[in-house]
Amino acid sequence: MQSLFLLDPEVAYLNHGSFGACPKSIxxxxxxxxxxxxxxxxxxxxxxxxxxxxxxxxxxxxxxxxxxxxxxxxxxxxxxxxxxxxxxxxxxxxxxxxxxxxxxxxxxxxxxxxxxxxxxxxxxxxxxxxxxxxxxxxxxxxxxxxxxxxxxxxxxxxxxxxxxxxxxxxxxxxxxxxxxxxxxxxxxxxxxxxxxxxxxxxxxxxxxxxxxxxxxxxxxxxxxxxxxxxxxxxxxxxxxxxxxxxxxxxxxxxxxxxxxxxxxxxxxxxxxFRKDHDWESAIAQSKKMILDHYQEFCDLLGTQPICPITPDFLGQMCSVPVRTHNPAALKELLFDRYRIEIPVMTLGVHTYIRISLNGYNTANDLNRLKSALTEIKQTTDLIQ
The missing domain is CATH 3.40.640.10 (Type I PLP-dependent aspartate aminotransferase-like (Major domain))
Structure with missing residues (x-):
């Protein structure tokens, strides 16, 4: 469904939650x-x-x-x-x-x-x-x-x-x-x-x-x-x-x-648009991807989920705890080097990488994020 949107195809857009993304027809x-x-x-x-x-x-x-x-x-x-x-x-x-x-x-x-x-x-x-x-x-x-x-x-x-x-x-x-x-x-x-x-x-x-x-x-x-x-x-x-x-x-x-x-x-x-493109199925698929992959990202970063991994607490977004001394630098590196648009957010003393998906996302986007985070852990001190 990516072709239905105006998003840059070179960017893995994992940040629908911030400002959305508007399809071409709308x-x-x-x-x-x-x-x-x-x-x-x-x-x-x-x-x-x-x-x-x-x-x-x-x-x-x-x-x-x-x-x-x-x-x-x-x-x-x-x-x-x-x-x-x-x-x-x-x-x-x-x-x-x-x-x-x-x-x-x-x-x-x-x-x-x-x-x-x-x-x-x-x-x-x-x-x-x-x-x-x-x-x-x-x-x-x-x-x-x-x-x-x-x-x-x-x-x-x-x-x-x-x-x-x-x-x-x-x-x-x-x-x-x-x-x-x-x-x-x-x-x-x-x-x-x-x-x-x-x-x-x-x-x-x-x-x-x-x-x-x-x-x-x-x-x-x-x-x-x-x-x-x-x-x-x-x-x-x-x-x-x-x-x-x-x-x-x-x-x-x-x-x-x-x-x-x-x-x-x-x-x-x-x-x-939602009716014509069976968007309810796209939503269901995005929610399933969140439930299926949340634990994997926590394991990768050596942290724990912040809630039970169920639809009672999660939708098309999840926040993965990350230990970093510079959230802004981590966010910019993910975009500038890896072309991944994703927020690194703080709440109190804790920091989270928030993944939010929609119908234009695929497992390839999540794999791209996993590879980027793995490389950052191995080559920088941004992720402890």
């Missing part, structure tokens, strides 16, 4: 929308785009299991969390409970907010290796206190590539009267998702990762009970609109002046 659809925009900007922006956007939203809503009027497109999940964060009315001493596995940009977002408000960002320590869901739940809720008002949790962690028991946490948080915010950046198109069944207060995910759309296409879902609470991050024509729609939530967050929404409009083409 990118062509993206440029079609951009060309229509430039052919008649006024008609596109003021009239036609409204219908186009609704069609794309309905396609994503059906796929993700939510109402089309209950989410808005955003450029990325960090933007989405900033929308939520700036509308929370937390008082000094109130607490946001998260884990120490959250995405770095999200940690920074909450640190910014707590410095401004006096609230506290609590990162529960979830130790590695993971042995069970029960362990995650027990360690997570140790961070809870009478001051906890918000639960913030990644559905799948970035550095450690681990699936978290989000449903169980959301259910308990609701019983405790807490606001729930889920960062699902790695979930849509990767792990089965039904937002209505999960029932968080807020959920953000990307389309430009595992749903294969062009970059800058994500979404923010908001349960109806919280839609009127959210102030617009960008105040524009939708605020105190001269022609208000049925939803203040949509008015505030969709009408933001001149912008190119072409990436948002590719969802129907992206979902058609």
């Amino acid at each position: 990118f062509d659809d993206y440029q079609k929308w951009q060309r229509e925009l430039e052919a008649e900007p006024v008609q596109f922006i003021t009239k036609n785009s409204l219908g186009y956007l609704q069609e794309s939203k309905q396609a994503l809503a059906t796929f993700a299991g939510c109402g089309a009027d209950d989410f808005v497109f955003t450029p990325n999940p960090t933007f989405a969390v900033n929308v939520i964060m700036r509308s929370l009315d937390l008082q000094p001493g109130d607490e946001i409970l998260a884990t120490d596995h959250e995405y770095g940009a999200m940690d920074r977002t909450w640190n910014f907010y707590t410095k401004k408000t006096g609230a506290k960002y609590v990162r529960a320590n979830v130790t590695l290796p993971i042995v069970s869901k029960a362990q995650i739940l027990e360690q997570f809720w140790k961070g809870y206190s009478a001051k906890t008002k918000v639960v913030f949790l990644n559905h799948m962690s970035s550095a450690t590539a681990l699936l978290f028991p989000v449903k169980e946490i959301v259910d308990k948080a609701r019983a405790l009267g807490l606001i729930t915010i889920v960062d699902g950046a790695h979930i849509p198109g990767h792990i089965d998702l039904n937002i209505a069944e999960l029932d968080p207060d807020f959920y953000t995910g990307t389309a430009h990762k595992w749903l294969l759309t062009p970059k800058g296409s994500s979404f923010l879902y908001v349960a109806k009970r919280y839609q009127s609470m959210l102030d617009p991050l960008v105040v524009s024509w939708g605020y105190e609109s001269a022609a208000p729609g049925d939803s203040q939530f949509l008015d505030y967050h969709e009408h933001q002046g001149t912008r190119d929404i072409s990436a948002y409009l590719t969802l129907p083409a992206a979902l058609k």
Whole structure:
């Protein structure tokens, strides 16, 4: 399937998880929308785009299991969390409970907010290796206190590539009267998702990762009970609109002046691509490759898996612990000398080589990585 993508064929691309990769046909659809925009900007922006956007939203809503009027497109999940964060009315001493596995940009977002408000960002320590869901739940809720008002949790962690028991946490948080915010950046198109069944207060995910759309296409879902609470991050024509729609939530967050929404409009083409190319089989094959090879990479590097090697914790990604004194140099060497695109990520004092696969990857890519790591171990001091 590599020929379906725009990726450089000389590079072993083992990093779908960072920014995704867009197939040629979906990118062509993206440029079609951009060309229509430039052919008649006024008609596109003021009239036609409204219908186009609704069609794309309905396609994503059906796929993700939510109402089309209950989410808005955003450029990325960090933007989405900033929308939520700036509308929370937390008082000094109130607490946001998260884990120490959250995405770095999200940690920074909450640190910014707590410095401004006096609230506290609590990162529960979830130790590695993971042995069970029960362990995650027990360690997570140790961070809870009478001051906890918000639960913030990644559905799948970035550095450690681990699936978290989000449903169980959301259910308990609701019983405790807490606001729930889920960062699902790695979930849509990767792990089965039904937002209505999960029932968080807020959920953000990307389309430009595992749903294969062009970059800058994500979404923010908001349960109806919280839609009127959210102030617009960008105040524009939708605020105190001269022609208000049925939803203040949509008015505030969709009408933001001149912008190119072409990436948002590719969802129907992206979902058609999945159907036309039996992408569910490609996903299943990628997940199998992760399960089949994770232990081999740990053995090669003299480390241990950070979780049970099962679908309960792993999808199309896995993070292999590596002992290195210079993660950045190791990453650059893998790319510059071996033409392997793969992240070397740190979380606390630990470092991981994160492998993420999609339908364009084959066993040859993994063999290429094994050979490169073997040679690096033998010829440099970058891997201990």
